Amino acid sequence: MEFSNMKSTVALVYDRFIQNADVRTEDWLLMSSPVPQSIIILAYIYFVMSLGPRLMENRKAFDLKNVLIVYNFGVVGLSLYMCYEFVMSGWGTGYSFRCDLVDYSDSPQAMRMAATCWLYYFSKFIEMLDTIFFVLRKKNSQVTFLHVYHHSIMPFTWWFGVRFAPGGLGTFHALLNSVVHVIMYTYYGLSAMGPQYQKYLWWKKHLTTIQLIQFVMVTTHICQYFFMKDCPYQFPIFIYIIGLYGMIFLFLFLNFYYHAYTKGKRLPKVLQAQTWAHHTNGIMSGTASADGNGHADGHSNGNVFHHKDA
Structure with missing residues (x-):
């Protein structure tokens, strides 16, 4: 009887919670409901943390070289498309970059953004494949807690x-x-694509700077909300x-950048390499190695970058 009452209470709380959701989606x-995605996420965690390594x-x-080439450039194409759609559905067609509210109408523009x-x-x-590729290639040291989290x-x-x-504004x-x-x-x-393309990757050292610029822009933009006198954003x-x-x-x-680029430069080369490895393994969630089995992702996105071959 107690279980039945608890189940009814949970259902009631969920119904009250979901009644404020966007009916369009x-x-x-x-x-x-969040249940299907929760099952997928739990299955992902179980595979990359337990089942996958045991099977391998x-x-x-x-050998996933060709798969990685198709996958990585496929994500590039998808990301380009999403950039275009975000710009055309608001960020380049009317958003003020300040207090931009959610448009819940059925207008073509609002539906395009949704x-x-x-x-x-x-x-x-799709990007969960980053970790699955690590497991299938027996790169288990790259499957860190922060990466999976x-x-x-x-x-x-x-x-x-x-x-x-x-x-x-929550989509910037x-x-x-x-x-x-x-x-x-x-x-x-x-x-x-192989070592012959390394000469075209001279800009690798700038990737971390790009990540830092991203975080600064995201944090600066979102923190405007706390200094606005009146911004009735629907879900603060x-x-x-x-x-x-x-x-x-x-x-x-910033901590990674300091140890890898500032503090590390004052050390002998051997210690620079050790410092780099220590901090990338400790706080980063992806890998960009010579074979292209890399990952840079995050939210706020917290894109996380991690060199193996620097």
């Missing part, structure tokens, strides 16, 4: 974004993240989440 793929333990690592938010959300499931929390939090606030970080992904996955795609909770996430990753990257 309720019938879209994975949007009916006595197997030869997969659809772009859903596509960005869905792309986070990031890939798990991004789609989970974005479900609520698409379901409640698909548009407005998604636009920036898509721009950064074009650059990062282009690097990974070229890296995957998302502002707090984005702001917190942005500041955390900005701090992590």
